[in-house]
Amino acid sequence: MSPSNKSFIPKMGFLFCCLLGHLIFGNVEADTIQTIQKDYFSWRMENEPEYGTYIGRYAFNDRVYSYNISMFEVRRNKTQEFLNRLNAISSNITSSERINFLILKDTFETYINGSKWAWYGALNPMNFLEGIQIFTSAVKASTKSRGDFENYIARLNAIPHQLEEVKERFREAIRLNRTYHNVSIAGVPAMIDQLLVDPLKSNFYSPFNNSLANAANIPETEKPGIRERGLQAVNMTIGAYRSVKDFIINEYIPKTRLQYGVNSLQNGLEYYQACLKWHLSFDMTPEEVHRVGEQEVERIHQEMKMTMKRLNHKGTVKEFFNSPVNNSNFYSNDSDKIITEYKKIVFDRINPKLPQFFKDIPNVPLEIRKMSYDGPGGGYSFATEEYPGVFSINLFRPLEKPFFEFMALSLHEANPGHHLQHSYAMLADLPDYRRHTPFSFYNIPVWFPFYSAYSEGWALYSEYLGVEMGLYKDDYELMGRYSAEILRACRLVVDTGLHYYNWDKQRAIDYMLNYTAYSFEAMENEVNRYITWPGQACAYKIGEIKMKDLRRKAETELGTRFDIRDFHSLILTNGAVPMSLLEMLVNEWIEEVKAGPIVSGGSLVTGSYKWQIFSLLFLFIILQ
Ligand SMILES: *[C@@H]1O[C@H](CO)[C@@H](O)[C@H](O)[C@H]1NC(C)=O
Ligand SMILES: *[C@@H]1O[C@H](CO)[C@@H](O)[C@H](O)[C@H]1NC(C)=O
Ligand SMILES: *[C@@H]1O[C@H](CO)[C@@H](O)[C@H](O)[C@H]1NC(C)=O
Ligand SMILES: *[C@@H]1O[C@H](CO)[C@@H](O)[C@H](O)[C@H]1NC(C)=O
Ligand SMILES: *[C@@H]1O[C@H](CO)[C@@H](O)[C@H](O)[C@H]1NC(C)=O
Ligand SMILES: *[C@@H]1O[C@H](CO)[C@@H](O)[C@H](O)[C@H]1NC(C)=O
Ligand SMILES: *[C@@H]1O[C@H](CO)[C@@H](O)[C@H](O)[C@H]1NC(C)=O
Ligand SMILES: *[C@@H]1O[C@H](CO)[C@@H](O)[C@H](O)[C@H]1NC(C)=O
Ligand SMILES: *[C@@H]1O[C@H](CO)[C@@H](O)[C@H](O)[C@H]1NC(C)=O
Numbered sequence: 001m002s003p004s005n006k007s008f009i010p011k012m013g014f015l016f017c018c019l020l021g022h023l024i025f026g027n028v029e030a031d032t033i034q035t036i037q038k039d040y041f042s043w044r045m046e047n048e049p050e051y052g053t054y055i056g057r058y059a060f061n062d063r064v065y066s067y068n069i070s071m072f073e074v075r076r077n078k079t080q081e082f083l084n085r086l087n088a089i090s091s092n093i094t095s096s097e098r099i100n101f102l103i104l105k106d107t108f109e110t111y112i113n114g115s116k117w118a119w120y121g122a123l124n125p126m127n128f129l130e131g132i133q134i135f136t137s138a139v140k141a142s143t144k145s146r147g148d149f150e151n152y153i154a155r156l157n158a159i160p161h162q163l164e165e166v167k168e169r170f171r172e173a174i175r176l177n178r179t180y181h182n183v184s185i186a187g188v189p190a191m192i193d194q195l196l197v198d199p200l201k202s203n204f205y206s207p208f209n210n211s212l213a214n215a216a217n218i219p220e221t222e223k224p225g226i227r228e229r230g231l232q233a234v235n236m237t238i239g240a241y242r243s244v245k246d247f248i249i250n251e252y253i254p255k256t257r258l259q260y261g262v263n264s265l266q267n268g269l270e271y272y273q274a275c276l277k278w279h280l281s282f283d284m285t286p287e288e289v290h291r292v293g294e295q296e297v298e299r300i301h302q303e304m305k306m307t308m309k310r311l312n313h314k315g316t317v318k319e320f321f322n323s324p325v326n327n328s329n330f331y332s333n334d335s336d337k338i339i340t341e342y343k344k345i346v347f348d349r350i351n352p353k354l355p356q357f358f359k360d361i362p363n364v365p366l367e368i369r370k371m372s373y374d375g376p377g378g379g380y381s382f383a384t385e386e387y388p389g390v391f392s393i394n395l396f397r398p399l400e401k402p403f404f405e406f407m408a409l410s411l412h413e414a415n416p417g418h419h420l421q422h423s424y425a426m427l428a429d430l431p432d433y434r435r436h437t438p439f440s441f442y443n444i445p446v447w448f449p450f451y452s453a454y455s456e457g458w459a460l461y462s463e464y465l466g467v468e469m470g471l472y473k474d475d476y477e478l479m480g481r482y483s484a485e486i487l488r489a490c491r492l493v494v495d496t497g498l499h500y501y502n503w504d505k506q507r508a509i510d511y512m513l514n515y516t517a518y519s520f521e522a523m524e525n526e527v528n529r530y531i532t533w534p535g536q537a538c539a540y541k542i543g544e545i546k547m548k549d550l551r552r553k554a555e556t557e558l559g560t561r562f563d564i565r566d567f568h569s570l571i572l573t574n575g576a577v578p579m580s581l582l583e584m585l586v587n588e589w590i591e592e593v594k595a596g597p598i599v600s601g602g603s604l605v606t607g608s609y610k611w612q613i614f615s616l617l618f619l620f621i622i623l624q
């Protein structure tokens with residue numbers, strides 16, 4: 001059966017169950033963590049219909065996400081309702097449910113606490129990194145049956161109103177003086193321009209061509225009518241995008257804020273701290289983050305200087321990275337050769353060493369490919385039951401990336417970084433809401449957590465682990481590693497610099513250029529990102545430091561009883577968790593190992609792959 005007509009059936013089914021539950025049986029069935037998790041996930045699917053489509057939940061294919069300002073309160077209240085239900089059963093939680101209980105509680109509380117800041121970043125739903133001008137393919141589901149086409153047309157017809165809601169948010173941001181700085185939005189009109197084409201040529205229209213022509217179960221006589229209504233809907237959608245573009249140029253951009261930092265907003269410092277807390281998943285002040293950043297930058301910079309000295313290089317870091325450009329030992333313009341090199345690194349150099357550091361290694365396939373679009377330097381798309389994980393490499397400018405940077409990137413994106421991390425999470429029997437966590441950044445802290453300090457902290461820790469694993473084969477590869485690491489350390493200094501210490505953009509760029517290997521254009525783009533997403537870029541280095549601290553603590557307390565493989569199992573087999581919870585788990589594990597003769601490592605691997613089939617798209621490409 002095709003996904004046709006599904007839109008209506010589950011909704012009715014849902015209603016029917018509720019009626020039965022409430023009217024016929026009353027509330028005889030006690031609430032459990034399972035019922036709350038299930039209801040919460042169903043609500044998320046209804047609340048974020050495009051995301052539902054993307055992961056193959058088709059019940060709301062005819063709708064779009066609502067940006068209506070009144071939804072802030074509706075969503076907050078709904079989340080509060082879930083939290084109340086959860087709190088009501090808190091005394092009934094079994095030990096096997098405990099971690100899910102704590103994460104669910106953290107999920108609801110994070111959203112509710114963050115809601116206080118709804119009238120801040122969340123009023124600005126489009127920027128040069130995200131928004132409805134980028135995630136356009138998210139509206140499309142498979143179109144095979146009559147019902148699919150009806151749903152798709154209904155969804156297209158809903159977009160103009162959705163864009164009115166976007167404008168309404170922007171207007172509120174203008175009214176309250178809580179707009180972006182121009183750098184966050186200046187690029188958006190040109191992005192919208194890409195969508196303003198002849199409706200017949202539009203990507204929105206493409207299903208009405210081939211898919212419709214090939215739809216065998218729709219009578220030929222009905223197809224022209226569907227096509228015509230599709231064309232009208234696409235035309236209207238394009239018109240609505242044009243109107244948003246005019247609005248941004250004529251009304252929004254003239255009102256963009258003049259200061260770079262969000263501390264310039266009313267109660268802006270407190271807002272920045274809330275953003276930091278959201279991204280780090282534990283408390284740390286901007287001063288602390290800044291200081292840690294400076295210490296790390298200094299430490300790594302010294303390592304680089306010493307390494308360059310051993311290599312007899314007299315110049316600056318930047319000169320070091322620029323000097324070997326024409327040396328074919330270091331660079332290649334041949335994409336296939338580069339991919340082969342990456343394969344050797346991952347499959348021949350890294351993988352054989354994994355068993356010394358990890359146990360029960362999941363056997364989830366990994367592919368290494370060229371990135372199909374000019375995105376970040378490297379990316380990882382999650383494996384599913386159907387598809388392998390994909391480590392993709394940006395080869396649009398191969399001559400900018402020396403071979404000696406490949407090891408650090410492979411450790412980060414592939415193994416033991418994101419791919420291995422994700423493979424362990426696949427084996428853990430996680431509830432739906434933890435397997436499917438839609439990313440969103442502009443509205444932080446008004447969003448459900450996805451714990452990037454955990455996921456990015458691990459990936460950066462993996463780059464470090466390469467040293468212990470003996471994987472950096474020479475000083476050049478070590479320079480590649482330091483180059484990647486110092487970028488993340490600089491982010492701590494610069495993010496807090498911009499949003500707490502009133503740095504301007506030029507100072508931020510100068511700082512990045514002084515310590516990193518990268519170009520002005522790359523660093524300007526980075527700094528614009530930090531200005532747009534306060535606190536986001538701090539998750540990587542802080543998460544890594546926290547993991548190293550937890551490990552050091554376990555090593556100190558356990559001495560010879562410390563087993564690195566068990567420690568890594570503990571970190572990986574629970575999937576993404578808040579750092580505060582990770583700390584609790586490590587502390588408990590230390591006590592367990594101290595107390596008992598069994599050094600079992602708290603491995604919680606259960607069951608086999610329980611992953612839903614879903615298509616691999618950019619939404620899941622993890623940013624570097
Ligand atoms: C949200 O909850 C508050 C407090 O219970 C209540 O006053 C308000 O009317 C609710 N709003 C909506 C939209 O349900
Ligand atoms: C706790 O669980 C028991 C057994 O399932 C049930 O009878 C009781 O109502 C539950 N209590 C709460 C507060 O949910
Ligand atoms: C949310 O705020 C409450 C009250 O300030 C606090 O007790 C709780 O720890 C916070 N939860 C999270 C996840 O930040
Ligand atoms: C948002 O919702 C409110 C209340 O339901 C409604 O009055 C308002 O017109 C809506 N705004 C838009 C842009 O649809
Ligand atoms: C926004 O800024 C303007 C100009 O500084 C000021 O007149 C106005 O009162 C501010 N509005 C709010 C809601 O703070
Ligand atoms: C749809 O078909 C028309 C007519 O053949 C063609 O001109 C147009 O380019 C096609 N559009 C897309 C998006 O493929
Ligand atoms: C699209 O809509 C515009 C008005 O916004 C209209 O002038 C034009 O004829 C429409 N084009 C098609 C193909 O329907
Ligand atoms: C915003 O930035 C763009 C591109 O840099 C520039 O052309 C424009 O003048 C700026 N507008 C404002 C209001 O700062
Ligand atoms: C590399 O070689 C090209 C031509 O072979 C030359 O134009 C360029 O300046 C050289 N670059 C460096 C950094 O030496």
Ligand SMILES: *[C@@H]1O[C@H](CO)[C@@H](O)[C@H](O)[C@H]1NC(C)=O
Pocket residue numbers: 333399
């Ligand atoms: C690298 O390859 C691209 C595309 O194949 C080509 O346009 C470019 O000239 C090459 N550059 C060098 C320095 O060989």
Ligand SMILES: *[C@@H]1O[C@H](CO)[C@@H](O)[C@H](O)[C@H]1NC(C)=O
Pocket residue numbers: 301510511514515
């Ligand atoms: C650049 O780095 C050097 C070496 O650490 C340092 O002395 C100098 O203060 C830095 N300059 C800036 C602008 O950060």
